[in-house]
Amino acid sequence: MGSECGGRGQKPEVWGRPPVRGGLRAGVMALLLGACLPEARSARHEVTATPPGASQPVATPTMTDPPVFEEIAAAAGLDFVHENGMSGQRYFVEMMGAGLALFDYDNDGDLDLYLAQGHSLAPGSAPPADASLGRLYRNDLGPGSPGSEAALRFTDVTEPSGIRAGGYGIGVAAGDYDRDGFVDLYLANWGSNQLWRNRGDGRFEDRTEAAGVDDPRWSSGASFVDVDRDGWLDLAVVNYTRYSLSGDHPCHSAATGRPDYCTPTAYPADSSSLFHNRGDGRFEDWSAQVGLAERTGPGLGIVAGDVDRDGWIDLLLANDGQPNQLWMNRGGGRFEEQGLRRGVGVNRQGLAEANMGVVLADLDEDCDEDLFITHYHDQMNTFWRNDGDGVFEDRTPESGLGFVSLPDNGFGAVEIDFDNDGRLDLFTANGDVTGIPAQVAAGDPLPLKQRDRLYRNFGAGRFEDRSDRAGDAFAEPAVGRGAAGGDLDNDGDLDLVVAYNHGPVRLLRNRIGQDAAWIGLRLVEGDPIVDSLSARVELRLTDGRRLCRRVRVDGSYASAQDPRVLIGLGRGGQVAEARVTWPDGQDEGFGALETGRYQTLRRGEGGGLP
Secondary structure, X not given: OHHHOOOOOOOOOEOOOOOOOOOOOHHHHHHHHHHHHHHHHHOOXXXXXXXXXXXXXXXXXXXXXOOOEEEOOOOOOOOOEOOOOOOOOOOHHHHOOOOEEEEOOOOOOOOEEEEOOOOOOXXXXXXXXXXXXXXXXXXXXXXXXXXXXXXXXXXXXXXXHOOOOOOEEEEEEEEOOOOOOOOEEEEEEEOOOEEEEEOOOOOEEEOHHHHOOOOOOEEEEEEEEOOOOOOOOEEEEEEOEOOOOOOOOOEEEOOOOOEEOOOHHHOOEOEOEEEXXXXXXXXXXXXHHHOHHHOEOOEEEEEEEOOOOOOOOEEEEEEEOOOOEEEEEEEOOEEEEOOOOOOOOOOOOXXXXXXXXXXXXXXXXXXXXXXXXXXXXXXXXXXXXXXXXXXXEEOHHHHOOOHHHOOOOEEEEEEEOOOOOOOOEEEEEEEOOOOOHHHHHOOOOOOOEEOOEEEEEOOOOOEEEOHHHOOHHHHOOEOEEEEEEEOOOOOOOOEEEEEEOOOEOXXXXXXXXXXXEEEEEEEEEOOOOEEOOOOXXXXXXXXXXXXXXXXXXXXXXXXXXXXXXXXXXXXXOOEEEEEEEOOOOOEEEEEEEOOOOEEEEEOOOOEOOO
């Protein structure tokens, strides 16, 4: 029966410690998968679906369709190669990085790129004191036909930027914390973090100590979010485990007996942090006040959103092998942790999973925010459907996202309407954390390589695997980690940048989305203007559909994304009315909008709503 489907596997045991909490015995796993198999396979068949209000079905893709993405990193000047610093000791931290940020640091209208970097962990080694490990690339989008390779070119501007990232980089967050009109960077490291303030002249300055936002533990990611609706971006930091090289101990695979990377049960989980922005360039630590300091969990993913639509932005922390935490914002600096009560702490079998990359978005076209989280191999990636009041139901088997994801160890997760039909599709960056036997036997020094995956949404929260038609890069295994979506060439469809552990970055340019109708919106407020993170836009189309999106740059794994809202409208879609709900709850209407271009909606320039 449906309620019995969606069983989860367990991480391989490591000598000297128990398996991850929530694992299932192999026999039970086989029975559960056998019950789910027909349903899961049928969900992958080609389907012609009709969206609500549409008079014509959406065209079904065929095997002769052109690939969705083309990998062009080298052609575009992105020469970054991640180094994890491995020395053969299998230090736990070395295979967990790294992330990236897509953001417009120079306010020229196109997306620039920052990539986090590691360094050697060998005894006696140290990163260079006078150089930056992470790299900043400026997007020099030039003239020419939109989407042409010649028009998209990146230049490494790390040195003139003044950024000196000396820590072991894991994640990146982007946001204009001082409201000066220029986006700043927060680097989440294994060790002390860094806040780099954008001065607006192409240079950054380190304001970590002055702002009071260092977290010297193992931070895996962060989110700039206004939790108290005072107009200033606060900072939430998610932390992983209490791991140090001095406390490192060897782990072994239970299957082969060979040395292997540890899993998080080998080290104590840590707590996460919330820093409140005082509005004067300084932050105060609210972690104890809101309860974060006393609740530990090996956190890897973080995303903000108003899940119960009460006007206050909530926080979801994805924990690796322990129940997720959903911190419900009650206003006035008060939060309640309700992950289990609201259905997202564990899966439908009541089992905690290896939660890593996270998506919070309207995946079933009903204008509330659903949840998708990637997991360890032999665990299905999980899709939780929001009932509209912030209570979630695990609908993984019914979604078609379950069985097909069993081989994958998912990290980065991105909601991306790659064909601009109005439905949010999903991308996952995959790479294992314990040795893959065939690669171990072949002598691969980093035997964790897997293929990435692309899922097409064909309506009502149902998906099919489209990876075999996504492009050549999807056939090349690598150790996928951070991932972010953004329109890098401003041609009206979302591209992807994916960071790989101990490997070169990939830039996946979208080749098909621009052929459908679309609209791009930047929601801003203030003087100078700043992106209104967490603002919500609802489009009412002439064919009766409603499409809802939220301005966000967080989510995925260790990465920051395009703050602009790019909405596919399908063939011939037109916007009859646009409504914006600003972060403090004020609603504003902007009437009918022209499609096929980017527009800026500025708070106070719209009209009233009936």
